[in-house]
Amino acid sequence: MGQISLMSIFQNYTNGKKIFKDKDILTIKFTPNNIPHREKQIEQIALILAPVLRNEKPSNIFIYGKTGTGKSLCTNHVIEKLMETAKQNNGTAENIKTIYINCKMRKVSDTEYRLLSQLIYNFGEEVPYTGLPTDRLYQKFYQLLDAKEQNVILVLDEIDALVSKIGDGILYNLTRINQELKKSKLTIIGISNNISFIDNIDPRVRSSLSEEEVIFPPYNANELKDILKERVSLAFYPETVPDSVIAKCAALAAQEHGDARKALDLLRVAGEIAERRGFSVITEEHVDEAESRLDTDKTIEIIKTQPKHSKAVFLAILNQYRNGLKNIQTGDIFDQYAQICKKNGLKQLTQRRVSDLISELDMIGLVNAKVISKGRYGRTREINLNLSNKLIEKIEDLLSKEFVL
DNA sequence: TGTCCACTGGAAGGGAGGGCTT
């Protein structure tokens, strides 16, 4: 690219009409003051947590709802307000501690040990990242917790991911710790994307964890519109976002189980595209582009972060798919995977393990795998891909840098 | 009606990478 065109890019950028006033408003980090259509849930949570202000222990809460229905947002909002009130309330705040942990964070809090070390870290102590017996960590956590009189509120976000991975033992222990505490009190707020999750855990844990339940239904298109409008006025300059664009973002996100995060992402990316092209107003086409880019980016990012063998398995699926196969079976994939390993000098894993890797790929949504029975011809998983051709090309591009094809 | 396929998914255990205690 020559000097001239570079110049013109920068010129365009500085001269072009600005669209964003404050882009951060459209990210998850931002907590709006007003959360439309969640008044009921907020009130519910607030009522449940209010006893903290009188130094009593609130009930544990179980919160369900799909992604982007405002679970974390509302919880944080209530806790923030709670702390504010406590501060005004002559120093009860000192006795309240809140901890927020996202259980899904890979390599951070997705096992019992790592979650505990996170909890301990939140009390300002550090623990080696491997090596100690788990009960030692429990002990330490217990000591830190009970070191002084305090009311601890522990938010475990995406708790279903943790439990499906390592079982409910940790929840049992955490709820039991509470009964042994002498000075302090521990309240657990579990947040789950999966509604049926609570049915599959130990009944003792269930009853203690879901003393109170709060449900976050998906937003419909109209509610999403309200949410977007609320933020548009803060994030964008006036008259840069037509109503039709808001409606489109809302409609697209409503199709996807009413996900507000998606709606906001669409708007943000559409804005970025418009701004980069020197438009002063966002158009519906920009939203379309934003959608396909969001999908692509998400998928690519997930694939990039997979371990080598998962990538190899995914590549095997992709190859089979490219060969025109639909409803690919575990066996086919394993054969293909074995070839890939051979060509690339990888030590191949067993079919048992590959079977688990396929389930993992299914869990993170890269493939669709269903266990079916073909009668005489056995029982297997049927694996399907639903990715656009364009995306498949990009993925192949990415993987060809890592594998001999 | 029973058989039997091609796996699934549970269980147990090993070894690599690590830390603790003595």
Added chain:
DNA sequence: AAGCCCTCCCTTCCAGTGGACA
């Protein structure tokens, strides 16, 4: 340094299974 413990990723072994087919 020895001995013991952990987690994580993986292997080995195997019982279990839904439904097409004889």
